[in-house]
Amino acid sequence: xxxxxxxxxxxxxxxxxxxxxxxxxxxxxxxxxxxxxxxxxxxxxxxxxxxxxxxxxxxxxxxxxxxxxxxxxxxxxxxxxxxxxxxxxxxxxxxxxxxxxxxxxxxxxxxxxxxxxxxxxxxxxxxxxxxxxxxxxxxxxxxxxxxxxxxxxxxxxxxxxxxxxxxxxxxxxxxxxxxxxxxxxxxxxxxxxxxxxxxxxxxxxxxxxxxxxxxxxxxxxxxxxxxxxxxxxxxxxxxxxxxxxxxxxxxxxxxxxxxxxxxxxxxxxxxxxxxxxxxxxxxxxxxxxxxxxxxxxxxxxxxxxxxxxxxxxxxxxxxxxxxxxxxxxxxxxxxxxxxxxxxxxxxxxxxxxxxxxxx
Numbered sequence: 295x296x297x298x299x300x301x302x303x304x305x306x307x308x309x310x311x312x313x314x315x316x317x318x319x320x321x322x323x324x325x326x327x328x329x330x331x332x333x334x335x336x337x338x339x340x341x342x343x344x345x346x347x348x349x350x351x352x353x354x355x356x357x358x359x360x361x362x363x364x365x366x367x368x369x370x371x372x373x374x375x376x377x378x379x380x381x382x383x384x385x386x387x388x389x390x391x392x393x394x395x396x397x398x399x400x401x402x403x404x405x406x407x408x409x410x411x412x413x414x415x416x417x418x419x420x421x422x423x424x425x426x427x428x429x430x431x432x433x434x435x436x437x438x439x440x441x442x443x444x445x446x447x448x449x450x451x452x453x454x455x456x457x458x459x460x461x462x463x464x465x466x467x468x469x470x471x472x473x474x475x476x477x478x479x480x481x482x483x484x485x486x487x488x489x490x491x492x493x494x495x496x497x498x499x500x501x502x503x504x505x506x507x508x509x510x511x512x513x514x515x516x517x518x519x520x521x522x523x524x525x526x527x528x529x530x531x532x533x534x535x536x537x538x539x540x541x542x543x544x545x546x547x548x549x550x551x552x553x554x555x556x557x558x559x560x561x562x563x564x565x566x567x568x569x570x571x572x573x574x575x576x577x578x579x580x581x582x583x584x585x586x587x588x589x590x591x592x593x594x595x596x597x598x599x600x601x602x603x604x605x606x607x608x609x610x611x612x613x614x615x616x617x618x619x620x621x622x623x624x625x626x627x628x629x630x631x632x633x634x635x636x637x638x639x640x641x642x643x644x645x646x647x648x649x650x651x652x653x
Contacts, residue, residue: 325389325625327360331382335375338366339497339538340548346375347597349604350531350618352631356645361631363531365600369547372522372539372600378628380472380496386628387453395459403435405565409489410436413516414443416560417485420514420575424484427508429473430491434460437487441466445485450476473501482510489518490571493536502552506578515554515576518562519545521590524569527606531618532631541595542572542588555579561589610641621645 337344345367352361362376397403413436423444428437431449433456441447441464449468451457457470469476473495486505495501505515522539530539540548549556554576561570572590592599604618612618626632632648639648 323626325386325628327354327358327378327382327625329358331378332358332360332376333379333496335364335373338369338371339373339499340371340544341366341369343368347601348375348617349601350620351376352532352620352622353645354622354625356621360625361532361534363604365597367597369544370541370595370597370600371544372526374537377496377537378534380474383628384452384472391454394455395462397433397435397459402565403433406432407435407439409562409565410439410487412562413487413489414439416558416573416575417514417516420557420577421485424513425481426485426487427478427483428487429505430489430494431460431466431468432456434464434466434468436489437466438464440485440487473504478508481508482513483508484510484513486513486515488515489573490520492517493519493538493540496537498538498548499552502549502554506553509578511578513577514557516573517549517576518571518573520564520569520571521545522600522603523590523592524571526600526603528604528608529630531604531620532622533629534631535629541600542591545572545574546585546588549574549576550582550584553578553580553582555582556585559585559587559589608646609639610646612641612646619645621647623648 336346338346343366346364347367349363349365349372351359353359359376360378362374363372364375365372424446426440426445426447427450428434428440428447429450431437431451434449434451437447437449437460447466449457449460449466450473451460451468451470452472454470457468460466460468473491486509488505492498492501509515519540520536522541526539530536546556556574557577558575560573562573563570570590608618622632639646641647
């Protein structure tokens with residue numbers, strides 16, 4: 295379909311941005327993984343339907359499948375049915391920690407600050423002050439925007455080096471843990487910023503219900519996520535940072551199922567990328583309505599359209615196999631599996647295989 299063709303190569307931009315935020319010790323750094331590090335979904339995490347179809351597998355030395363992508367044949371949600379657990383990623387963050395009190399990419403943080411200025415403008419008509427939680431705050435440059443405008447702010451950031459920078463350099467209260475482990479006690483927030491986080495979490499439904507329990511009755515959540523049509527191509531099969539790729543249709547249904555009304559929706563330009571992300575301003579509701587005024591989805595789309603995106607730019611021809619199977623010699627980046635020349639691969643009749651010498 296035209297949506298797929300015109301956005302070819304879009305994930306490469308997303309991948310590059312993600313890698314720019316990660317310290318890599320060397321090209322040869324390998325990240326170990328065992329079966330104990332892996333979780334499995336046997337049903338759609340959005341609608342609980344068990345009729346799911348495999349799109350791709352990634353296997354380590356043809357012995358352990360540690361990353362798989364499926365599509366729900368009911369709601370058409372794209373998700374990782376096999377993936378490393380959150381604890382594995384926490385261990386990898388510790389592995390790359392330097393203990394330095396510094397921002398890794400100043401230009402990226404300036405762009406984050408500008409983006410949060412936009413968030414403030416969008417949220418100002420709903421909340422002009424109050425207690426705010428920024429989930430996935432990185433180095434706090436965005437959180438500081440709201441602090442400077444009179445909000446009482448807290449940050450939630452699981453990566454140790456970033457959390458320490460927020461605490462010591464930005465002078466902002468920070469919770470250095472994952473969202474799943476965070477317990478605010480009796481505290482309630484007026485605003486929760488949840489930008490580019492939901493797609494990284496194992497269970498998006500539970501995450502939204504968790505946020506709702508932390509929110510005042512008249513509080514709001516700013517949710518921003520990429521939409522599948524704009525970011526997915528063949529590389530997504532190896533992009534471990536994202537656990538979900540939403541369509542606008544299924545994310546709007548998910549937020550309603552979690553008990554939220556959509557107060558406003560926007561398309562937000564992505565930094566240095568040729569696409570926009572979807573932003574929704576949410577508020578708890580006793581009788582939520584599924585909003586239908588979609589901004590991103592094609593008027594009609596099918597399972598085949600979504601599956602087809604995983605063939606865009608594929609450097610080999612797997613001869614019509616319904617599910618792609620990738621084999622890698624090691625994990626050299628815990629966000630995108632291999633930090634390598636991804637063109638250096640071959641199809642052996644069963645696997646798309648990468649050579650050990652790829653760079």
